[in-house]
Amino acid sequence: MTERIDHTLRDRWTPEAGHLPPHALKWLRRRTGLDATTTPARPPAVGPSELSDAARAALGEVVGPGFVRVDRDSRLGRAGGLSYVDLLRHRGAGEPAVPDAVVLPGTPEQVADVLRTCVEHDVAVVPFGGGTSVVGGVDALRGDKAAVVALDLARLDALVSVDPVSRLAVLQAGVTAPRADRLLAPHGLTVGHVPQSYERATIGGFAATRSAGQASSGYGRFEDVVEGVRLATPVGEWRLGAAPASAAGPDLKQLVVGSEGVLGVITEVALRVRPRPRVERYEGFVVDGWERGVEVVRALAQDRVLADVTRLSDVDETEVSLALAGGWKTRAVRAYLRARGVRRPCLLVLGWHGRDRAEVARGRRETLRGHRLVPLGTPMGEAWRRGRFNGPRQRDALMEVGVCVETLETATHWSRIPELRDAVRGALVDALGRCVVMCHISHAYETGASLYFTVLAARDPGDPVGQWRVAKAAASEAITGLGTISHHHAVGADHAPYLEAEVGALGLEVLAAAKRVLDPTGVLNPGKLLPPDRRS
Numbered sequence: 169m170t171e172r173i174d175h176t177l178r179d180r181w182t183p184e185a186g187h188l189p190p191h192a193l194k195w196l197r198r199r200t201g202l203d204a205t206t207t208p209a210r211p212p213a214v215g216p217s218e219l220s221d222a223a224r225a226a227l228g229e230v231v232g233p234g235f236v237r238v239d240r241d242s243r244l245g246r247a248g249g250l251s252y253v254d255l256l257r258h259r260g261a262g263e264p265a266v267p268d269a270v271v272l273p274g275t276p277e278q279v280a281d282v283l284r285t286c287v288e289h290d291v292a293v294v295p296f297g298g299g300t301s302v303v304g305g306v307d308a309l310r311g312d313k314a315a316v317v318a319l320d321l322a323r324l325d326a327l328v329s330v331d332p333v334s335r336l337a338v339l340q341a342g343v344t345a346p347r348a349d350r351l352l353a354p355h356g357l358t359v360g361h362v363p364q365s366y367e368r369a370t371i372g373g374f375a376a377t378r379s380a381g382q383a384s385s386g387y388g389r390f391e392d393v394v395e396g397v398r399l400a401t402p403v404g405e406w407r408l409g410a411a412p413a414s415a416a417g418p419d420l421k422q423l424v425v426g427s428e429g430v431l432g433v434i435t436e437v438a439l440r441v442r443p444r445p446r447v448e449r450y451e452g453f454v455v456d457g458w459e460r461g462v463e464v465v466r467a468l469a470q471d472r473v474l475a476d477v478t479r480l481s482d483v484d485e486t487e488v489s490l491a492l493a494g495g496w497k498t499r500a501v502r503a504y505l506r507a508r509g510v511r512r513p514c515l516l517v518l519g520w521h522g523r524d525r526a527e528v529a530r531g532r533r534e535t536l537r538g539h540r541l542v543p544l545g546t547p548m549g550e551a552w553r554r555g556r557f558n559g560p561r562q563r564d565a566l567m568e569v570g571v572c573v574e575t576l577e578t579a580t581h582w583s584r585i586p587e588l589r590d591a592v593r594g595a596l597v598d599a600l601g602r603c604v605v606m607c608h609i610s611h612a613y614e615t616g617a618s619l620y621f622t623v624l625a626a627r628d629p630g631d632p633v634g635q636w637r638v639a640k641a642a643a644s645e646a647i648t649g650l651g652t653i654s655h656h657h658a659v660g661a662d663h664a665p666y667l668e669a670e671v672g673a674l675g676l677e678v679l680a681a682a683k684r685v686l687d688p689t690g691v692l693n694p695g696k697l698l699p700p701d702r703r704s
């Protein structure tokens with residue numbers, strides 16, 4: 169293994185502290201009423217491991233004793249994901265659920281043996297990839313089991329095979345996204361999957377959550393690029409994906425993709441890969457008004473000429489981007505937009521990938537044909553590309569100064585986009601009072617699009633977790649019936665109560681039946697995906 173993510177860092181994204189410039193702080197005070205008094209972080213309490221000596225010894229026999237860890241840092245480092253509430257818990261507001269041990273198998277066969285051992289010893293198993301879940305997907309819940317372990321897949325980090333003729337690559341589940349690109353680069357290939365959690369998230373995690381990357385318009389969502397899966401379950405191994413397309417019954421592979429570790433542990437994924445683009449071009453444009461912007465993106469999607477990256481910010485998100493950037497360039501952009509008569513600027517970032525300049529130019533021409541957009545040029549597009557992984561660092565900086573900052577997402581059909589956006593915005597504002605709610609579309613389809621919300625409010629120092637829980641519940645209620653409870657963050661523990669409204673009681677029965685077959689004793693990821701009364 170050539171690299172490891174430092175999972176001990178759970179109260180922020182990276183070791184480097186984030187930084188907010190004074191003008192941004194001033195703007196935040198004005199818009200949210202923030203007074204910037206913060207409660208100092210305190211490390212959470214960690215109780216003793218409840219894994220029995222017999223279970224620990226048996227797991228040690230499978231993976232080697234050094235790969236069963238019960239020390240405080242290892243356990244705390246796999247306690248929960250990286251949502252705002254997770255970060256709060258690791259700063260001392262509420263207690264994270266801490267696994268009794270961390271188990272690090274080195275091969276798919278060891279994963280299968282770990283599962284059998286956990287069944288024998290009544291131990292719950294939480295599959296853990298990059299640990300970037302923002303929906304409670306890796307919360308160390310034990311359900312009705314005697315103990316719970318985090319099954320960290322970091323050692324499954326190899327490129328298994330490449331078939332350049334078929335453009336297929338098989339990667340082990342613990343390979344992180346940057347490592348996948350590095351492993352495929354010598355073959356001239358890429359997965360093209362670039363979510364904002366790119367730096368930490370894994371191939372297995374993407375498959376388990378039906379992730380969507382920033383270039384999903386060009387490369388597809390993750391489930392579109394999964395050609396096959398290898399799944400370890402307590403009752404045996406399951407391999408799926410014999411051909412590029414098949415009429416051999418329902419697509420069972422898609423039952424595994426998105427199963428969030430409740431049906432089995434994905435150990436390998438066969439991926440449809442593409443030639444690495446040699447040329448990438450990103451440009452910024454402005455559209456006057458959100459409604460107009462939505463019309464443009466819908467037309468691009470329905471005419472099948474979306475750029476590989478297509479991202480439309482609403483007026484508030486555009487305002488925040490400009491306010492946080494500050495400086496003379498921002499003032500110049502504002503003056504330019506005023507001069508062009510733009511009253512409600514909405515930033516549209518478009519990015520094209522291709523083998524050469526000619527291909528990129530062709531794609532650009534097709535996208536822009538017939539649309540009158542106000543150009544901001546490549547500097548604005550490039551600035552977005554450079555900063556596209558900065559969100560989590562900005563979140564750390566905002567948390568440092570006492571901001572409640574979180575995101576949530578959904579998707580719906582074009583005809584319902586205005587209603588859904590208004591409903592979610594309204595619910596968040598009602599719950600939080602003075603706050604900033606921003607929204608963007610970054611995944612568009614012929615029939616609809618995702619809506620991604622970012623919320624900024626002054627943190628309630630008395631009950632920060634409760635403050636967000638109330639707002640999140642209000643937003644989830646608003647989404648129910650209008651859109652999906654998750655376009656790409658998945659269900660986890662947080663959205664499980666809302667799944668029935670989306671897939672129906674029969675849908676839950678089908679999932680529960682699959683779980684009874686593959687995980688009869690219910691050791692796999694208790695409390696996730698299926699609501700509590702449907703798990704067994």
Ligand SMILES: Cc1cc2nc3c(=O)[nH]c(=O)nc-3n(C[C@H](O)[C@H](O)[C@H](O)COP(=O)(O)OP(=O)(O)OC[C@H]3O[C@@H](n4cnc5c(N)ncnc54)[C@H](O)[C@@H]3O)c2cc1C
Pocket residue numbers: 249250251294295296297298299300301302304305306321341342362363364365368369370371372373374375376377378379380381382427428429430432433434435559560656657658660693696
């Ligand atoms: C700052 C930030 C930005 C994000 N941006 C995006 C984005 O742009 N697009 C997007 O789609 N998501 C995004 N996410 C959410 C998250 O990164 C994705 O859900 C990602 O797919 C999770 O990958 P992971 O390896 O970290 O999985 P984990 O968080 O470790 O696990 C996620 C779920 O999958 C299960 N799981 C993990 N590995 C396996 C396996 N091998 N077999 C079976 N089950 C498994 C876990 O038990 C858990 O339920 C973001 C998260 C953060 C914190």
